[in-house]
Amino acid sequence: MKNTPKISKISMLISGISMGTVGIFIVLLNKYSIYSIVFFRGLFGTLFLTIVMILTKSISISFLYHSFKFHWKYLIIIAIINPLVILFYFLTIQLSGSAFAAFLLYTSGIYLLLFITLTREEKISKLNYICFLLAIIGIFIITEFWNGNFLSYGLIFGLLSGFSLGILIFSKKRIYNNRKRIHSTIIKDGNFDIFLTWFSTIFLAIFFFPFGIIDLITLNLFDLIISALLGFIPTAMAFTLYNIGVKNDSGGNIVILSYSEIIASIIINLFFFPSLSLFTIIGGSFVILANLLILKYDK
Secondary structure, eight states: OOOOHHHHHHHHHHHHHHHTTHHHHHHHTTTSOHHHHHHHHHHHHHHHHHHHHHHTTOOOHHHHHHHHHHHHHHHHHHHHHHHHHHHHHHHHHHHHOHHHHHHHHTTHHHHHHHHHHHHTOSOOOHHHHHHHHHHHHHHHHHHTGGGSOTTOHHHHHHHHHHHHHHHHHHHHHHHHHHHHHTTTTSOOSSOHHHHHHHHHHHHHHHHHHHHHHHHHHTOOHHHHHHHHHHHIIIIIIHHHHHHHHHHTOSTTTTGGGGGHHHHHHHHHHHHHOTTOOHHHHHHHHHHHHHHHHHHHHOO
């Protein structure tokens, strides 16, 4: 089935909401170190995706060879950056709560627009600039930087997560745009969206293997189930849907819809981090407005 812009928008919305649930899993697994939780996410996500890769015949030597042949430079960047995004994001959740972490994660929009503008990778509409500006205003409101806590560890890790995510998204956009340019020469077998997610989760597991392998052995049945759900809902499923969204993104219009993660995170924050402030609600309103404008007026 062809991935139309409408399908990509729906995929990105579902992806954002799914990724917004990650705070639940961190709370439920809080007796383990943050490094172990990242390892669980990568390991179980890879297991789910490997099964799907086999079922979709995406793990053949010819398909993997052609995927690396055409995209190896940006695949290396993704292998390095993706673990950093997850680590910085989880640390921010642990220090400052899921809503605060989600807002700072999406400062990635600033860097994404900067990278696209400097490289002229895509044309960016005035609406996209306005929507990103609204979202960033919301982010600054949620940080409450006027209170003098601007250099807290939570904020620093959050901004690092946003910068890393900006690089990650831009790398995926370069890959998908390159695939459109060389469409006639790439192998048609296999599902590249799933492959890209699978490749990312493998390196997530590899990077944090030394930190989480001992805790993996000690998982009880409940924690095993929670870890498996962590690997499936906000990881294997959410990341694949995200890739489908990025594939048909133009100048950041669909990427903005991933800010739905913030909405989900705020709801979760109300249950697990009851200190949600008025500024979080105000900032969240700006982000929601940016999403609504894209949904209503983007063509």
